[in-house]
Amino acid sequence: MSRPLSYVSLKCVILFLEPHSRFKVIASMSSLKFADLAIPFHIHNLDLEQSKFKINQAEFKFDMVKIFNKDKTRYNEYFRLTINDITHEYLNAQESIEKAMWYLAKKLFRDNMIVTNLSLRSEGEVRLTWLPLDLKLKAHQLFVGQGASLNQAKQLTRDCDPTIQRV
Structure with missing residues (x-):
């Protein structure tokens, strides 16, 4: 028993x-x-990008899908959450992709995450707008891509002193 x-x-x-x-x-x-x-969460690699992020080997991303009605005359648009290419959830696409990513980040990310390697990447000199502003991560190493905001990276890790590298 x-x-x-x-x-x-x-x-x-x-x-x-x-x-x-x-x-x-x-x-x-x-x-x-x-x-x-x-x-606390112990994460070896956390990679944050514009419309997806990766926790260790698991990739979380949203993409836009159109779901047609039975007679295929009308459709609704949804954001499809996939984790390692397996669909897990649909969100109504009346908001932006950033709102969908923010929703997921609020659900998954917490201040008690301990990250060995944190990477931020984005296109152009922009911040990742979907990250919650109050999120603080404990990171040992911080890799900041050429387009990512160094200020945002420092704010994410403001309670610790990680080794920072521009990549």
């Missing part, structure tokens, strides 16, 4: 789950939400 894990054991299991797996487990078991919030 199996017994459920104690709270302490459960916290240890959650701590060492790959972030993508952790998101899926927490989403399917709402009773774990408080334990999840108390336990």
Whole structure:
């Protein structure tokens, strides 16, 4: 006969789950939400770009899709969230892609994320507008692409002192 894990054991299991797996487990078991919030995320690589981001090997991105009605005369536009090319969610496309990315970032990113390598990339000298302004990450190394905002990178990591490299 199996017994459920104690709270302490459960916290240890959650701590060492790959972030993508952790998101899926927490989403399917709402009773774990408080334990999840108390336990920091340990992420080796976090790559942030205009319309996607990558956590370790899992790529999260939104793209625009048109879904037609049965008689194919009208369609609605949606943002499709894919994680490693598997569709997970659709959001009504009445807002911009930045709003969809902001929604996802608010859902996934927290101040208790510990990141070994953080990379910011964007086209042109622009900031990633979808990142929550109050987000703070603990990063060891920070890689800032030529188009990314160095000021935004420093604000994201304002509570720690990472090694910063322009790439």
